[in-house]
Amino acid sequence: MNIIDAQNVTYQYPDGTKALDDIDFSFEKGSITAILGQNGAGKSTLLLHLNATLRPINGTVYLKGEPLAYDKKGLHHIRRTVGMVFQNPDDQLFAPTVLQDVAFGPKNLKHTGAEIKHRVDEALRLVGMEAYADKPPHFLSGGQKKRVAIAGVIAMKPEIIVLDEPTAGLDPQGCAEIIEILDELNAEGRTIIFSTHDVDLAAKWADRIYVIHEGRIKKHGSPSQIFADHTMISETGLRLPTFVQTFRELKVRGISGGDSPLTMLNFIESVSKPFDVVKVRCAVAGTDVCAGEKVGLVMKDGMVCTTRVDIDMNAEITASGRVLYNAMAGEDIVVGGITGTLTQKNGNIYIVPIPRVIEGGSRAVDLVTIFKIIAEHEPLKIGAMGTSAKVVVRKAGIHCDFDVDVIQSGILAAVRGLNVMVFVTGGMVDRVIQKIECHNKHSGQEIKFSTITLQPKITSGVQVP
């Protein structure tokens, strides 16, 4: 179902420049859509039509099938449904403190005091800024300001969140954090529409992309459709995502094959075939390695491939190999000359759901059980996804191996034979499972995954004396 539709939208600035020229677009409910285009292409102008800040001189925008009404009542309805996050957070944060700024929206929606407090707390916790509630915005960093700006919008609980260049001016970590917060909001069913000129971000994150150039929609479709059209990409002043470029270079050299990748994971899949260690035959010398141990293989042509392998016990050669050098603790042992049928073993992914902020967040989790689960499954790589999962990991003092691109990093680690435990915030569990299943289907390798459900923490109020 489309939540926003637009037909023949034309917009002209007072000085006569046509910013939008007869364009149609539609955004599906619950999807993530990128508006991609170079500077001055009309991205911001398009976004400002979505919450009726600008009114098209021709054409109509529909919200849930209804044409936008530009009277006072209509605007109120539109703006509580469509939340807008500006590119420069200083434009948006006008209250003297973080708390007052986030409360501004709910207050305008005429909620009661208790409801406002609830919404403000929830929004600040979701973006991880609750500790800064009383600070004035000029004490915050750019990334923190951006998060507060997002909190100010989510406190109004809009169904659609529109962001103008959400990652502009942020450092890589800050950028990843913003994307994760938005991912979490999307997992709750909110529609996300953002403008960007970062092709890598659009490629890996968006469900659909609109390419806009000189006020016209050049093309729209899934990221793979968009980035398959190389001519259009260069005509519109954009470039191909890094992975697509690298893939093309590897492909003409006969190294990669298959479809053009959009993410690191796709990319690794596209190049991993020639290096496949499954069923490698080597000659054995020495007897220092046991089955199931971490070993590395030195392959015939001298290439070293370190991977966790399980030596198939049914093969004519029992598990044995010559240790080439003594590895440091935790590193793989490199052995040479193994024969036998070697089957690569993927690691498992353990998914531990953590309640969402609205369901009590990290406070509903007993840290002792977390330590127990980790101890039961060690050795592990650990990842945390979403705000409350990150808080749990931080509270417990656990070292987190992945905190950005968690699903992808987790799958890549599992492919290397490592066991992975990911703490996943509530609504995002389905997305993790979906991504792993998609990988399994796509690559033919099977990564096993299981969900470990935590017992809800018994609060003292519930206990029977």
Added chain:
Amino acid sequence: MIYSTIDTIAHTNRLRHIDTRLKVIFSIMTLLITVASTSPVPPILAFLTATILILIAAKIKPRTYFLLLLTPLFFGLISLLLMSLFFGYADSPLYSFEILSHTFVVQKEGANMGLLVASRTLAGSACLFFLALTTPMTELFTGLRWLGIPEVVIELAMMIYRYIFVLLEEAERMWLASQMRGEGSFRTKIEVFSMLAGTLFLRTIHQGEILFVAMNSRCYDGETNSLAYQENKTKISITALSAILLFEAVLAFVTILTRNTVLI
């Protein structure tokens, strides 16, 4: 920048979490009594109390405080000098001296009046510095609202406060950018300054337009209390309030006792 320093101190000093209303009551009442006093004794008492509170209770660096005090000190001394020379009756000279064959006479009444003005200046500034250094603006707004200042004024003040820093940053960036492209003569400096001021003004208007769009995007409908959100409602500690009121009573009493008394 000195403004951000004061702002930072206000957010980090040791009296930060004392109820704003107490601080407002203390500084406003002390200020009023000081202004009403006709003898320099109560202002000196008030000045010492405020200074002790600032330096010892709030643990603000003496250097910062004295740098701030320099301005009122300067004005106080100037008025002391001028008043002692030009006010009073001719029959009560304290001291006289001659510069360029012109005799200057320091009059007793003038000296006393100068002393009163200087002590009031210092005491009044100390009271306000106490408020400024211990209370973040953000909380001062609560205090002002509690005092019954109209909501419109407070909301405007809030936004002005917020955008002072945006504007300061912008001005600093523009100034740096002009500096980096070489220094000119005094004349060019004046020209550059006027250009910067003009551009800054235009940007302010632009920022105002963006602000309006941003507020509208969050359903602003012109109602004035949208920023009046306070989470923590603290209770005024009775002990602290009584202590302050007792101090003010003593100060008022001293004011009445010492009325029209003079030091010289």
